[in-house]
Amino acid sequence: MLADLVDVTTEDEIPLNGAYLAPSITARRSRIDCLCFFHGDGGHFYRPLYLELGARLAAQGIAFLSANRRGHDIVSNGARGGALQGYAHESVDHARFDYAAWIELLQARGHRAIALAGHSGGAVRAVYTQSKMHFESVEAVIAISPGEYHHQGLIDLHGEVFVDTYQQAQSLLDQGQPDVYLRPGMPFGATWSARAFVDCFHPDGRYSVTARAQQTGCPTLFVFGAEECAGPQILPLCGAAMQRLRDAAYGHVTVKVIDGANHGYEGRDAELFEVLRDWLMGV
Template identity: 30%
Template sequence: MLAELVKTTTSDGVRLDGALHLPTAELTSQVESRALPEAVVCLHGVGSNFYGGTMFEELAPRFLEAGVAVLRVNTRGHDGFYIAHTTGGPIRQGAAYEKVDQCRYDINAWLTFLTGRGYQRIGLLGHSLGAVKSVYSQALEAHPAVSHIVAMSPPRLSYRCFQHDLNSARFFEAVKTAEQHVEAGQPGALIQVRFPFPLLITAAGYLDKYGPDERYNIIEYVNRLPCPALFTYGQLEVEMGSTAFAGVPDAVRERLSQPGSAVEVISQADHNYTNQRPALADVLLRWLDGFSATNR
């Protein structure tokens, strides 16, 4: 699958890289008649990147066959740790150092890149934390070119819920460690946590993402979305008992406000949709194809 390696710079000066896959001209002509997005931006989860993850690699051909361009991108939270190129010089970045709120700069930069290439109707396609970012960014700072949001397995980042998780002891341990570093004047200290999974992250970053302010609890943003959204979850991740996913499909469904929005639970799928990605692609494209030009 051929791709053009591309780059952009965010409004706060961070360089980001990606890969743009283009459908054939014949397939592109189908998009307008079927009212599909002209392009989708693929947003990776925690510590992943545009070139290493297999999910978007498998989904991309299905979108290209439908005539939709695919832009697989890095956000500043890609990989665990790296040295980022910025207009102010090199800085430490990656999942260990990002703040989720900064996704607004990253996503806007990629949307500006695509609109500069002539795309006027763009979908956001995010997985895991990338799905959280797609919802959060558009609820707070909607971009006029975004016509659809597809949020695949966005976790509920809720301090209140995590207190009742089966692994809440690990959560309390991580919060205590983070708070101790912040109180000691070391917000940038890296800590190794075990909740919600093993992760190296700054003390301030952990509290920002998982702390009592609940800044990124997607349930609070669903009814603020400016365009139709599809939320998907794997049956297995919903049933496994984690408070990040248990009951979330129903909670999201109750708050959907945009016409055409939906929630789908993919049978026998885990968080990464292992062995169920063809079924996932069917659901995504069927939902997108269900819109007529009058729905825009």
């Protein structure tokens, strides 16, 4: 696997790194010529699952950029002399600046038919960003295992634990303490600042993948693992996203579920690639 290490700086001066895998063949059967792929929450671009997926797509003639978003790792440096970044401080809304910087790099490399893509929280950001920005060069969206950020749904799932945490975060904001860290253990294991928690799970549903999927304006694929939607490895937000998307039945949206796959697709990475490849050939 040969990859070019690349970097960009966003318009608000956040430096980001990534790995670009050029196509290893010139012919391809999809009109999509590149995936711009964001990692999951608190992760980073060099996770083996992403690089292996990229290598397989490159062998099909489709370039792959595995890219950091500003929410890489839990806490990280941002702009020189600026505030801390990392997932604990990240707003989903800021992903549009991150994707824009990477798209500019891809366009400079000649790509004109790009798919915004991502895994887990990166998938939420791919859907949200295209629903807001409608980038001219983006012709598809691929969302692998996003959660459904729906406030009332979280109350239904987690009851008082979620309500108490949300109220605590809002109270910290009201007291002028937005950067106090919270680690409530739900709706998934992560660390948030009070500001980030309120933003992420706001009652207005600003980041609901079901609502945003309706607005992408292009073919959109959602992939889930059966084990994250039900069973002992369930992640309730992923199961909720899968069911709500199926119920919505948008004409431009495809929902696929891979049997035996969990959130990390351990042992099911080949099946994940096959689903993406087959869908891309039909776009």
